[in-house]
Amino acid sequence: MKQLCCGAKFAMTFGDASPEVMLLTAVLLAAALGSIVIWALALRRLARSPGDLAPRTLATLDGWRGGGPLIAAAGAAHVMMNFFVAVYAYAPVTSYQEYAPGLAEAAMILWAGFQAGGIAALCGGHLRGHLRQQA
DSSP states (O other): OOOOOHHHHHHHHHHHSOHHHHHHHHHHHHHHHHHHHHHHHHHHHHHHSTTOOOHHHHHHHHHHHHHHHHHHHHHHHHHHHHHHHHHHHTOSOOOGGGTHHHHHHHHHHHHHHHHHHHHHHHHHHHHHHHHHHHO
């Protein structure tokens, strides 16, 4: 069996996913990237004028911190529901390889949601630390 690196595995899973799974994964990964962009812009602003941070900056990061994993859990539950309906409709399945794509899609959504929430939490915590230090 050919060994694939993790980037190729993600690309194969994403490429084989349904459109709604692709969209949800892309939105969650965009939220993770957005957290980094917001964090960098806020640090730049704090460097120019200490203590000056728009309240919506931390509110946005807090929203992504809490919402990312919850949205991912809802998306994974949707994929798993469809997966189990398909298992029931097409039983008996002859091998585990027929189950793997559905499980991989659910795991991909969860991974993207945890990335979004984790990165937003780190960025928000870092900005809060800067504000406390400057106060």
